[in-house]
Amino acid sequence: MSRPLRKDYRTADFEQLSRMIKEHPLMKEPGAEQQHLHKLRTPEYRTKCVMRASLDDIALGINLYKLQLDTPMSPTLEEPNYLKEPASSARSAHSARPPATPFIKVLLRKTPIVVLFERRSMTALADTKEGRQVMEDNRKYDELLSGTDKTRRTVDADTQTKTALMKSRLVNTERLTTAQMGSYVSNFEMYDTYTDLEKSTTSVQVQGEKKMEITTYHVGGVDQFVGINSLPGFRLALMLTMRILASNVFEPQQRRYRNMAPPDPLAEDVKFKYRLGLLWRLSPPLSDPKVHQAVSDMSFCPSNGDIMAVAYGVYSHGKVRKLPRSGWVYVWNIKNPVNPERRYHYQVPVVTVEFSPTQPQLLAIGLHNGGVEVRDISGQDLPPLAVSQRSSSPHFEPVTAIKWIYFEGDVGCRNPHITPFLATSQAGAVTKYRLINSPNMLGLEQQRFQRAEGELEGIPIERQPPAASLLANRHPQCLEIVLDPVQADIYYVLTDEGTLYKCSTNYPLQHLELRQVHDGPAACMEFSPWSPRMYLTCGSDWCIRIWLAGILLPIVTLQHHLSPVHCARWSRTHSTILVSLSRSTVDIWDLRNSTMKPVSSTVIDADIFYTTFKFTHCGRSLAVGNEAGNLLMLSFEDMPFPPHFQYKQLKRAIFKALSMQPDLRKQVKSVGYFGYPGGTKQTRA
Template structure:
């Protein structure tokens, strides 16, 4: 077929099927109409010859892509399938001729404004993928569909085989035929069980036995670090090295400005005086001889550290027991509960020989430090006062020793300032010492203008309600309870809090014989306050014991009147303490040779422990809720409430005509400090005691209920009280 070099035009229309019209305008005016399939299928069979040159065009469709009629699925063509379009594709001969031999170049013109595209139609609909490697046509406005990463096979073959039967849980039958041999045994066991639980056999004598299992150490699946190996190294420092080390670095101090006259209580202005600090010039008063160097605080500090090191070598075995480094195997076959008290060491020196220890206090921030007050134990004694500060690292010599002309009756360490020590004297004075100084350095001192007390101060206790302020509470022989507050001056401002009066009439608590008013005439209306303890849960409440045997419950919010009072002993109340595991259990001891336990909210005594002589001190064990130790005469008694209460579990007598005046447990509960009238402070180690259980409070509660088994009314009252306390506890 030969087509002349004339203008050609194509008319393109979209119907149910598309067609191309090829119009040739020869001179004769004839036209040829070909179907598109004919053109596309047979155009390769024809050649176009122009002036003897083969001008047959190449196929515009690449062999790798589908032809137009095979993939006519685009939305642009489907939208116009039912109406004929006016779009006409015309082929016209270009005016310019390029190529070799005058070859004609043809251009195709398409009117794009007539093409409408419906984007809502699926461009993949109707496509038949003959070739497996041919991908689907992507959407015009959306991302192409991705194949899943994991493909599953069309068929899976599963083979089931029977394995050996494994029994996870086996529940045997709990019933058997009546009349058979097994049935008769079961009936006999049931009858015996009813006999020991509900029948007469429940009244049999039973004894509780204890056992202790070893703690199982479990390993996690993480990294396990081994314990590093350590060894002791010895170092030596000469006297001159220590002196140079603790030498004064800065010898010049700036002069302190004068303090303002600040008063917290109503007092005259002449009572306040301003505090000044001396100006130390460099090089002035520098020691040159050994006598001068030995009197300096720096040299005395160096000697103190050396004495501690030497004492640690001498008391090495005792220090290991004191620190709890020697553990007892709980699974040992020869383990017995005999409550052994072993003497580790004794704090004593020549200055305090035969001077009774009246009071002992421990530093809360530094538990290794304790202070002892030496004074008059009896009214006929004549002696001077001494305050010793001991350290458990050096039992041979006190680290501070202060002498006073008046006997010391009480001491107490401050909670916020560990270097402050409050001291009460036999004449009613109260001072505060700074124990950082080797000589008595008085920070504050009471004056007669604000402190009218002339009787011995038996109790000195620090108390604070906020972070900044701290005051001292004192109790004296004349029944006065006063509060001393330190100002910026060197004086104490005293405020009266309470004066205990003698009680009259019938009191709750212990029942005693009524005194005869004709013969038993009191010589004073104000009994002496011998002991005081702060309430375990209420911060403003405190309890005081008097020499008439009563315990008064007082509050700092109610001045000159008590909140409650009950009779605890037939003689003076010498000591009181709260249980560390049960905050409403109070133990008191007195001169009537008795130790009594009280529960707050119950009027009657819970338990009474009887000793051979007047009890001067009592303390609860911090790590075992049922163990407490008392000091009476020269005997130290160990009590265990869950074992027996009619007599002590163990007793230890001190040789000589000595009286134990004070007793206190160390914080760990392994050691006991005991003071006597010879001026000695004994350190004892408590061992061979029952292993404490996990629930200490429950064990103590069982011991109390066991003691109240013969008093059902008190048991009901105790249950009601515990339910009331449980209802007041806020729920989380």
């Protein structure tokens, strides 16, 4: 006969377990301090039973709980026989679902790291004192751990750390040992030593007006410092040391010159102010500050834009009472903006300098007495490579401009890569110089211009006939020479009459075209980097004119200041921006904005007149010279971003400027495409 199954047959076990939990120390009534902390806890935290235990304690508690539930009841708690179920009831109870294990939520918290003992590993050579000490420590450690109960539990695990030593034995050097040694020197020996030394103090000029005293000693009447300074190795080491010292002061400016941090096109605070910032000032260390030394010309090395040659001489005779009897050519490097790295002295002022595009170490120098020299700047204190001679170039007027040319079929050069160059002078002559197997250059006269007469193409001016024909005034003064960007044999010459001569090296002693570009001396001319048919000219009539080949009149005329424009050049990064230089301002023009006034005018050293300027190779910096002999290196700041289609932007700006001149607009439109093939940028060295 079966009995009904009692569901509370383990009630006594659960009552015993609950009694043990209540008697546990954690379940006792908290004190006053614990009650205060309990109030500060969150309601969710109050409902939880929190115990501080390790993982081993939790696992051990769960196993013990399972054992207590699975063990049979004690005899005292065993039920009487009359309450036991029969076999059928036992089978049904055996098939019943076992009670589920209570759910326990484990919350793991990070505890602070407690370092009980730490022993850093050390590697030493076995044949040294340190190595022997390490081996002794390892032996003692093994003895301490020897025995059955002293074995340390170790676990082997793979890691990604390399076991190979990163330092080889060869890099370890022996420890230096020092010792004190005594010596005896009498007063007589000290007196004889200092008697042989002749002390001399000289004052050396540093950075313009600053002076520094240097004390040297002479041994046997010979200055030791002079002998050391004449060594090539010492001078090279001194040059490199000065570069390192200068970089400590001019490092931010040198980074800006190298364009290491270009402007971000995605910046939110972009402003277009067309501003020029001063990077540094190159001041020549002249021995006599009263001597007038103006920056007459400059030239950047074609292969290395950090190197530039500067000519110091006479630019304007207004403030010069008499002609200086000296001139200099300094070769500067932006790595050392304090002192030049090459110096060449001349007995007459230097007018112009120009680097060779094929041999960048060659520098052509034009002098005020009509002489021309070519120097190799790769070495220090090298003599001139070639000098012009009076038999082939009998002109005594100043050489105003030099341009290296190249055309196939040129023979007679000492080196096939050394090309001839053209030099213009104030005598109205263009001379072609060529280096031959001789210390003297071979000079051939290419052109000899005559004064223009009658009405010419270009701008209309009233040309007065000369009152008397003077032999000294028959020829105009040549002021500038420019090479054609496409045709290698074509070059252009500007004169003090404001005329532009188009000539060819294939047709000497005759010009191809003649045009009146200014009502006064024409100082500068340059082709646009994005158009071989568009060029600008500037002169003493206060104007900058933009011309287009095939049109007789200028398409755009820019005029703002009532002063001569010494120089004007196209920007290397923007097709519609050009920079002009007057006596006291550096103006930036943007044809997209306005042709009536420049977008910005920069004045630095207003009491000193500017002479000339040139762009760097990258086009984001500008070198400006003045009559005080200072060369100002300026950088373009807050400039607009270059357009992707430069030629289209230039054409759009030109047609916008001609919106009020329909006849001239039709002529420009009839010219058609006036850019380079593909609209790319192309310049000649």
